[in-house]
Amino acid sequence: MYKALKDEKIIAINNTGIFDLLNCDSIVEDTEHTLDDYEQYNSEYVLKSELPNPTNEEQRAKRQQAFIDEADPLRYNYDEDCARYGYDSEEANNSREIWLEKKNEIRERYPYYES
Known part of the structure; x- marks a missing residue:
């Protein structure tokens, strides 16, 4: 799976590594996680295990x-x-x-x- 980074935040994820028309700083391959390991939170993607508890x-x-x-x-x-x-x-x-x-x-x- 691949992550698109902007200002050290994960702004997009996918399995292809192709992020057409996306303005990002870098694209990084992540071999340790899958798309299901991430969730969108406050306009970025975060590992579900690192999400804060809901109020x-x-x-x-x-x-x-x-x-x-x-x-x-x-x-x-x-x-x-x-x-x-x-x-x-x-x-x-x-x-x-x-x-x-x-x-x-x-x-x-x-x-x-x-x-």
Whole structure:
């Protein structure tokens, strides 16, 4: 893979080493990494392992959206099972477990970091 550098920042990456019409200082071959190892951050490419942790506000927003997209539909299933079969029914207990597992999965996916 190749990196295009400008002012000591990686401004482009690809597997060909051809960066047509790109104003860069140099093109460097990187044999240790792949394109998947990099992510664009603040207008440059950075190794994913070197990315700073997201802020808690960013994590909170990601969590909230994941709860809406992924956990809320499971909560609706739980509510419906409770209404149909009763709160102590096997159906309600199963759907409650699925819903709570999804919430925990989302919390693990988007952890809060110490300031």
